[in-house]
Amino acid sequence: MTDQLAQIVGYVDLLAEVDTNGIEPMAHAIEMANVFKDDKAATSLPRDETLANAPHHDERGYLVPAVLGE
Amino acid sequence: MSLFQQTASEHLRSLESGDISSVELTRAYLDRIAEVDKKIGAFLRVDAQRAIDQAAQIDAKRRQRQPVGRLAGLPIAIKDILCQRGERTTCASRMLQDFRAPYDATVIARLRAADAVFLGRTNMDEFAMGGSTENSAFQLTRNPWNLERAPGGSSGGAAACVAARMAPLSIGTDTGGSIRQPAGLCGCVGLKPTYGRVSRYGLVAFASSLDQIGPLTNSVEDAALLLETIAGHDPLDSTSLDTPVPEYSQTVNQPLSGLKIGWVREHFGPGLDPEVESAVRAALGMYKSLGATLREISLPHSKYAVATYYVIAPSEASSNLARYDGVHYGYRTNEQDMLAELAAERRRLQEAGDQRGLDDLDPALVRMYRRTRAEGFGQEVKRRIMLGTYALSAGYYDAYYLKAMKVRRLIRQDFDRAFEQVDLIAGPITAEPAFKLGEMTGNPLAMYLVDLYTVSANLAGIPGLCLPCGRSKSGLPIGLQLQSPALAEERLLRGARMYEQATEWHKLQAPL
Structure with missing residues (x-):
């Protein structure tokens, strides 16, 4: 894995030779800004459906290994 | 004519005229899957009973002369990366092996509203990362034209199932070529729409600024039909474009007059297989004989596209996959x-x-x-998460991610300049026909370089279409890629259809 990653990083170093002076970075293919939607409340998924995919949960929330008081 | 020689559009006309019912059609495809998919492995899961039930409901609607949707009664296969309510959506990953989507992706909702019949879920590279479908955590998919060869990827199952006539329509996703490359290697039609043309809501994210959903089919007409069904603005995806969707299927059969086609000097360099080159040049010649003008153009930054992509896509992936x-x-x-x-x-x-x-x-x-x-996570997913976090880390951000975003703009500007001179760009989809299974597994960089001709469209956000344009001496499909400016899918489809109507490549069937 380390060798493969080194090879890939070595390959992308190719970008260094491109002159990008004065070029604005392009974050998105179709540049849009400030897409707003109305601030209206809508229904969300019911809690039981949301929790149904959690690997470990009770009826109210997600359960994780103890974080405090170890 | 055998059922499996017909396109989805022909099936739809038979359904509308009552020559066949959706139950009969769906059962025929289910039987075909049962017979053929043992050899191919395109499907991860097939729900035969549910498909038949759904088909029966649509038949009943038709009989009662109720309004039906645009695809009423047509079976469709879904890449296992789109959320479908109550269904497992695994992304071919152990990570999501038991995940059941609590809602429908917008594309699924639109297909449902169009009365399409869901056959099952197709195999893919894990989280859509790969070009051979070998990165699936669950199974291999084989190329229908040669079972020792890869179907391409990441939508390998989606392409193989239409190429093997196990489904007339199929949905794939394309982040760096994942619809077009397997379409090319399997000899079918694949279309990556303009970024934002199709809503990504409910698509499990890989690289959010590059991902698009699109059709895989056995004809350009079918791709037009499927695209017009799934495209359009969606308030649930803020990057989806709020522009009207043309009725692509109504215009697809109209040839383009005065068509100017560009071929890219840099696409015909060293590394291009001579058989692929001659098939693509013959396709260009065909366009000329259909009245198009050919023009040599240059995309000077195309040699940097793969490097740019393999900075941006892993960076976005490393962030997106933090949710697991x-x-x-x-x-x-x-x-x-x-x-x-x-x-x-x-x-x-x-x-x-x-x-x-x-x-x-x-x-x-x-x-x-x-x-x-x-x-x-599997090896390739881990590799990309590590690459992405490295490229985004303090001290390297400017050299990799920021640099790549700047080169991305230069790549886009190359296309903008090219499309001032030509209407469409035509060229190879891959440098070689389908490679052998296992051939690339130890060499990820070689696998990445297969994406040479496809990643630019994702970086620039423009649409790209692949359709069959030849066979190698060993019988493997060769694909032609066409690209157009953003939102010019109508032109792209009409231009592709001109070629398809003049040739027979799309009618060839894999020897199964």
Whole structure:
């Protein structure tokens, strides 16, 4: 894995030779800004459906290994 | 004519005229899957009974002369990366092996409203990362034209199932070529729409600024029909474009007059297989004989496209895949084993009097994250997460991510300039026909370089279409890629259809 990653990083170093002076970075293919939607409340998924995919949960929330008081 | 020589559009006309029912059509495809998919492995799951039930409901609607949707009664296969309510949506990953989507992706909702019949879910590279479908955690998919060869990827199952006539329509996704490349290697039609043309809501994210959903079919007409069904603005995806969707299927059969086609000097360099080159040049010649003008053009930054892509896509992926934490959904490591492992490590460090080691020992929650991700993700996904976090890390951000975003603009500007001179760009989809299964597995960089001709369209956000344009001497399909400016899918489809109507490549069937 380390060798493969080194090879890939070595390959992308190719970008260094491109002159990008004065070029604005392009974050998105179709540049849009400030897409707003109305601030209206809508229904969300019911809690039981949301929790149904959690690997470990009770009826109210997600359960994780103890974080405090170890 | 055998049912399986017909396109989806022809099936639809038979359904509308009452020559065939959706139940008959669906059953025929299910039988074909049962017979052929043992050899191919395109489907991860098929729900035959549900498909038949759904088909029966649509037949009943038709009989009662109720209004029906645009695809009423046509079977369709779905890449296992789109959320479908109540269905498992695995992304071919152990991480999501048991995940059941609690809602429909917008594309699924639109297909449902169009009365399409869901056949099942197709195999893919894990989280759509790969070009051979070999990165699936569950199974191999074989190329219908040669079972020793890869179907391409990441939408390998989606392409193989239409090429093997196990489904008339198929949905794939394309982040760097994942629809077009397998379409090329399997000899079918694949279309990546303009970024934002199709809503990504409910598509499990890989690289959000590059991902698009699109059709895989056996004809350009079918691609037009499927695209017009799934495209359009969606308030649930803020990047979806709020522009009207043309009725592509109504215009697809109209040839373009005065068509100017560009071929890219840089696409015909060293590394291009001579058989592929001659098939693509013959396709260009065909366009000329259909009245098009050919023009040589240059995309000077195309040699940087793969490097740009393999900075941007892993960066976005490393951020998107942070959500797989073993808490909210998906796989979690065995907690008892994990706690026992930690306790044993702690004991060892205490016995050795290693205070530093004890201070550095993971808290249980952190160890849970680590083990969950180590066990849940495959090699390629891990490789890309590491590349992405490296490219985004302080000290390297400017040299990699920021640099790549700037080169991305130069790549886009190359296309903008090219499309001032030509209407469409035509060229190869891959440098070689389908490679052997296993041939690339030890060499990820070689696998990445297969994306040479496809990643630019994703970086620039423009649409790209692949259709068959030849066969190698060994009988493998060769694909032609056409690209157009953003939102010019109508032109792209009409231009592709001109070629298709003049040739027979799309009618050839894999010898199964």
